[in-house]
Amino acid sequence: xxxxxxxxxxxxxxxxxxxxxxxxxxxxxxxxxxxxxxxxxxxxxxxxxxxxxxxxxxxxxxxxxxxxxxxxxxxxxxxxxxxxxxxxxxxxxxxxxxxxxxxxxxxxxxxxxxxxxxxxxxxxxxxxxxxxxxxxxxxxxxxxxxxxxxxxxx
Amino acid sequence: xxxxxxxxxxxxxxxxxxxxxxxxxxxxxxxxxxxxxxxxxxxxxxxxxxxxxxxxxxxxxxxxxxxxxxxxxxxxxxxxxxxxxxxxxxxxxxxxxxxxxxxxxxxxxxxxxxxxxxxxxxxxxxxxxxxxxxxxxxxxxxxxxxxxxxxxxxxxxxxxxxxxxxxxxxxxxxxxxxxxxxxxxxxxxxxxxxxxxxxxxxxxxxxxxxxxxxxxxxxxxxxxxxxxxxxxxxxxxxxxxxxxxxxxxxxxxxxxxxxxxxxxxxxxxxxxxxxxxxxxxxxxxxxxxxxxxxxxxxxxxxxxxxxxxxxxxxxxxxxxxxxxxxxxxxxxxxxxxxxxxxxxxxxxxxxxxxxxxxxxxxxxxxxxxxxxxxxxxxxxxxxxxxxxxxxxxxxxxxxxxxxxxxxxxxxxxxxxxxxxxxxxxxxxxxxxxxxxxxxxxxxxxxxxxxxxxxxxxxxxxxxxxxxxxxxxxxxxxxxxxxxxxxxxxxxxxxxxxxxxxxxxxxxxxxxxxxxxxxxxxxxxxxxxxxxxxxxxxxxxxxxxxxxxxxxxxxxxxxxxxxxxxxxxxxxxxxxxxxxxxxxxxxxxxxxxxxxxxxxxxxxxxxxxxxxxxxxxxxxxxxxxxxxxxxxxxxxxxxxxxxxxxxxxxxxxxxxxxxxxxxxxxxxxxxxxxxxxxxxxxxxxxxxxxxxxxxxxxxxxxxxxxxxxxxxxxxxxxxxxxxxxxxxxxxxxxxxxxxxxxxxxxxxxxxxxxxxxxxxxxxxxxxxxxxxxxxxxxxxxxxxxx
Numbered sequence: 001x002x003x004x005x006x007x008x009x010x011x012x013x014x015x016x017x018x019x020x021x022x023x024x025x026x027x028x029x030x031x032x033x034x035x036x037x038x039x040x041x042x043x044x045x046x047x048x049x050x051x052x053x054x055x056x057x058x059x060x061x062x063x064x065x066x067x068x069x070x071x072x073x074x075x076x077x078x079x080x081x082x083x084x085x086x087x088x089x090x091x092x093x094x095x096x097x098x099x100x101x102x103x104x105x106x107x108x109x110x111x112x113x114x115x116x117x118x119x120x121x122x123x124x125x126x127x128x129x130x131x132x133x134x135x136x137x138x139x140x141x142x143x144x145x146x147x148x149x150x151x152x153x154x
Numbered sequence: 155x156x157x158x159x160x161x162x163x164x165x166x167x168x169x170x171x172x173x174x175x176x177x178x179x180x181x182x183x184x185x186x187x188x189x190x191x192x193x194x195x196x197x198x199x200x201x202x203x204x205x206x207x208x209x210x211x212x213x214x215x216x217x218x219x220x221x222x223x224x225x226x227x228x229x230x231x232x233x234x235x236x237x238x239x240x241x242x243x244x245x246x247x248x249x250x251x252x253x254x255x256x257x258x259x260x261x262x263x264x265x266x267x268x269x270x271x272x273x274x275x276x277x278x279x280x281x282x283x284x285x286x287x288x289x290x291x292x293x294x295x296x297x298x299x300x301x302x303x304x305x306x307x308x309x310x311x312x313x314x315x316x317x318x319x320x321x322x323x324x325x326x327x328x329x330x331x332x333x334x335x336x337x338x339x340x341x342x343x344x345x346x347x348x349x350x351x352x353x354x355x356x357x358x359x360x361x362x363x364x365x366x367x368x369x370x371x372x373x374x375x376x377x378x379x380x381x382x383x384x385x386x387x388x389x390x391x392x393x394x395x396x397x398x399x400x401x402x403x404x405x406x407x408x409x410x411x412x413x414x415x416x417x418x419x420x421x422x423x424x425x426x427x428x429x430x431x432x433x434x435x436x437x438x439x440x441x442x443x444x445x446x447x448x449x450x451x452x453x454x455x456x457x458x459x460x461x462x463x464x465x466x467x468x469x470x471x472x473x474x475x476x477x478x479x480x481x482x483x484x485x486x487x488x489x490x491x492x493x494x495x496x497x498x499x500x501x502x503x504x505x506x507x508x509x510x511x512x513x514x515x516x517x518x519x520x521x522x523x524x525x526x527x528x529x530x531x532x533x534x535x536x537x538x539x540x541x542x543x544x545x546x547x548x549x550x551x552x553x554x555x556x557x558x559x560x561x562x563x564x565x566x567x568x569x570x571x572x573x574x575x576x577x578x579x580x581x582x583x584x585x586x587x588x589x590x591x592x593x594x595x596x597x598x599x600x601x602x603x604x605x606x607x608x609x610x611x612x613x614x615x616x617x618x619x620x621x622x623x624x625x626x627x628x629x630x631x632x633x634x635x636x637x638x639x640x641x642x643x644x645x646x647x648x649x650x651x652x653x654x655x656x657x658x659x660x661x662x663x664x665x666x667x668x669x670x671x672x673x674x675x676x677x678x679x680x681x682x683x684x685x686x687x688x689x690x691x692x693x694x695x696x697x698x699x700x701x702x703x704x705x706x707x708x709x710x711x712x713x714x715x716x717x718x719x720x721x722x723x724x725x726x727x728x729x730x731x732x733x734x735x736x737x738x739x740x741x742x743x744x745x746x747x748x749x750x751x752x753x754x755x756x757x758x759x760x761x762x763x764x765x766x767x768x769x770x771x772x773x774x775x776x777x778x779x780x781x782x783x784x785x786x787x788x789x790x791x792x793x794x795x796x797x798x799x800x801x802x803x804x805x806x807x808x809x810x811x812x813x814x815x816x817x818x819x820x821x822x823x824x825x826x827x828x829x830x831x832x833x834x835x836x837x838x839x840x841x842x843x844x845x846x847x848x849x850x851x852x853x854x855x856x857x858x859x860x861x862x863x864x865x866x867x868x869x870x871x872x873x874x875x876x877x878x879x880x881x882x883x884x885x886x887x888x889x890x891x892x893x894x895x896x897x898x899x900x901x902x903x904x905x906x907x908x909x910x911x912x913x914x915x916x917x918x919x920x921x922x923x924x925x926x927x928x929x930x931x932x933x934x935x936x937x938x939x
Contacts, residue, residue: 024813029889032809034897040817047824067920070913077906092902096888106888110898113905117898120909124916125821131923132828 003052010052017045025118026105035114039121046122047129055133058126066127073119080112156211156226156279159192159240163272170268171261182251182606185264186244189271193240196233197628203233204631206638210281210345220284221342227281230635234479235278235402235409237632238486242401243271245490245610250393252604253497263303267393270296274402278409283332283342286410290328290374293403294321300398301390313386320373320383320703328370328410334363335417347417355421364423367414368431375407377465378435381458382700385442388450392497395450400457400493401486408464412478412640415468428469429554433563435462440570442691444676445684448506449496449578453489456532456574459567460485466563467547470554471641477543477550479636483629484543487621488531491614492578495525498607499582511582520608522583527615529579531622533572533673534666539621539629544568544666565669572673573680580677727848734855741858745865765805772798785836789826793819810893 021041028034050058062069084093096108105111166173166188174181199209209228216222228236250267254260273296276289295318302314336342338357339350347354354360371377376384387399398404411428418424436459443455460481467478496506498521505511514522531540544564551560621629676683721732772795779791796819803812879892879900889895897905 028891028894029898030891032813032891034810034891034894036897037810037813037817040814040821044817044821044824047821047828051824051827067913067917070916074906074910074913077902077909081902081906092906094899094902108888110889110895110902113898113902114894117905117909120913124912127916128919128923129825129828131920132825132832135832135923135926 007052010048014045014049017048018042021045021118021122025114026111028114029106029110030104035117036121039118040125042118042122043125043129046126050129050133055130058133059130062126066123066130068123070120070123070127073116073121073123075116076119077113077116080109080116083109083112155195156209156228157214157224159195160226160272160276160279163188163192163268163275167265167269167272170264174261174264179255180251181260181264182248182255185251185268186247188268189240189243189247192275193237193244196228196236196240199228199233200237200628200631200635203228203230204635206635216285221282221336222284223282223343224285225281225343226279227345228279230632230637230639231409231412231479232278232639234483234632234636235405236275238405238483239271239274239278239402242397242486242490242614245494245606245613246393246397247271248606249396249494249497249610250391252607253393253501254391255604259303263300263391266296266299266303267397270300270398270403274406277406281344283336283344283347286344287325287329287332290370290406290410291322291325293398293406294318294325294374297321297387297398297403300394301387303391303394304389307389310389313383313389316703317383317387319707320380324370324373324380327366327373331363331366331370334359334366338363339417344413344417351417351420354417360418360421361423364418364421364427367410367418368427371407371410371465372431373407374410375404375461375465376435376458377407377431377462378438381435381439382703384458385446385451385454388454392450392493392500395454396490396493396497399454400489404457404461405464405482405486408461408468408482411465411468415471415640419468419471425469428465429556429560432462432464432466432469433560435459436466436567437462437563437570440567440574441687443570443574444577444680445687445691447508447577449499449508449511449582450493450506452508452574452577453492453496456571457485457489459570460489463547463564463567466560467550468640470551470560472550472553473641475546475550475553475641476633476637477546478640479633480543480546480629483632484531484539484618484621487614487618488528488538488540491524491611491618492528492532494607494611494614495521495528496578498611499525501607508577508582512585514583518608520612524608524611524615525579525583527618528611529575531615531618533575533670534568535670537619537622539618539625541622541666542625545664548665561665565665565672568666568669569672569676572670573676576674576677577680731848731851734851738854738858741862745861765802768798768801768805772802783836785833788836789823793823796822808893810891 021038024033024041025035025038026033028038046058046062049061059065064072081092084095085091087095089095092113094108094110096106096110099107101107166185170185173185177184199207203209211226214224216224247264247267250263251260254263257263270293273289273292277286277293280286280289298314298318301317302310304310332342335347335354338354338359339347341347341350354363357363373380384399384404388395390399415424439455439458439462443452443459446452446455464478464481464485467475467481471478499511499514499518500506502518503511514525527538531538534540534544548561548564551557551564554560620627723729775791775794775798779788779795782788782791796815800812800815800819803809803815879896883889883892883895889899
């Protein structure tokens, strides 16, 4: 997709969407939102970037492999669950501290768990979107090196 | 020490590959040290247990709810088997080190072999029937691995599977029998069952228990008509045949029957069934032995025949009757040695055929001696241990109601054994030229038989000789101990086993000499006799279990194939139809069962105008998506339906769900755009007639889901849970957003499972897309060339 308007606006929209996704994630415990919606929003931001700049650029922007991201999310969620065992509670029992960040958000294992959900969802959708886009590029253009520059009508 | 012996051997099995890597060619000797040590410990208890002592270590709880505990018990019968397992096991491990020297998978082989040894030892020393069953199944599994050890040969794999399926099926029957027995006896400890034997045999469940236990024992010990797996199992390497399929595993069924004889054996049903089963197996397999020409097959059929004799002896056994113990011991010693000889001969001459191997006396003198000792013992010639064992067997059957008939059967089996002994030993040892001569014989290998390859069978042969000459040395206490354990009365050994001249004299004037004479005649006539047996077996094979086994296996595979073709057709439309209709049937059954029609009846008066309009919009959009003729319009219509549902969520004050739905709808559009170029041309793939059918399926699905939701919400359970969540979310979980609190706190484990599935599905999708990309690339490369 080769649209100047899309590319230009995406540069501004992407950080805004990512910030919004973080806000949705953090407010989730008290207001509508949470890790799942947050993750979907973040991945929507990256998918938009794929449309504007291509999967390669999006992969570069994300910096880590999306499956790694999903794995890290699972790890976070697991750690949050195991911490309660270490503390002598049942698995996935919530542990809270009295510290609050950014106004209302209390620190505790559920927050860590929600971050895990956020990362997993974002990683999963990004993985699918990146690869769909790449295989679409292949289908359109099986061997980029031999492509006829005059014949590219897409 | 009993528990230690079992579990140390299991641990050693895990370490065996490492030991083999370190010890190299000496690994057989090194690994044999462990069973040797335990064998010495068990042997040290011989005197005490021979005098009636029983060693019972403390029980270890495992699953108390099921009555499963790790309880061991060492009595005479267990000791007899333990010594065979560990004693012959020691020789077999050393022997295997030579027989498979330099084999790249020797470590794996040793691991299987020692794991088998541990399982088998577990079977015989367990006092808890469930524990015994677990070890029993472990022997089936390790045996499967050992038979199929040469897994590059199809024959090995097929034989291994056959052995596993037959013994596994019997294992299932046994499990059912064990559970019935345990429920009737109200305990799973065999020692406690002994005290309730009268209750058990009087129970209405007794016939079922008897049949199920017999099925388990008969499949494991290769009794007719389940005998066919054992000769096929000879695809295994020689150490396995010598160990599992002659001296130990196949005797597990015999062991179980002997173990349960005091519990179940006091009925006519038991005696009759076991006698007939044993006699039939003994004669049938004995005849088949003469038909065979390879060493291992002849030996395998005589093993089946001997197992039949053992079952017969359990059936006819009376208090103080030492025939069973003596026969088991004699058979283990000579048959283990004979199998080892067969392996050594094959190792050196590369020949399995008894007609092609000649002149062993010159080329392999020590193996020849071992072979002759084993064969003479099998034929029951005096001064070897086989003779008194056979005399005891004859004495045992003369005490029964059909003494003449059974005695004739035993004599016949003695004749068949003699003929089989001649087949495996006479020509191979003494003849000068192969018969018939064949220039295509494989050239002898340059392999030299190692010390263990020759020594182990020779040791067993000498053991048979020593046992025959001086039974008081170790045989007598063993037989006495075992007889006490199985029949409840002491065995007066000296009169029957002891005096060699007496045995020899009785032998010469008794039916045993007759048996040997008939055996020699049978050997001379073996070609016409074998042909006759062959013809009878071919007729029988068409109706008998081997054919039945094959039919069942084929039918199961055909069923699996049909089911896979039907359900996994590869057509997405079909998958959806199967899933949807299956789901509808389940929901329909639920509605029918709960009689929840009142919950499903719609409350029209509660429907507001706005809701009605919203639903009309969703329905119209859905119809549109199904009817439009361009892809973009279809996606747009789906989007409208999705957003309509988002609005429904908002109307019912579920902002969280609405947000998520909205995000999903957005992403759907984005992903669609990504995939747009790849999608095939938008076409109608279904005929108009099919569309009506698909509409029906869709409507049924909607109906089913709606009913399910209505039923679920009408249950009185629902308000309590949501009240609990809304009351406890803020005070306990410090969150006002109940949905999120449920997701990340109250039901965090569920959510974790869900995101795990999500991540796994992403990996799956990745793999599929990658595969497709690669295929495209390959095609492009091919096209370019």
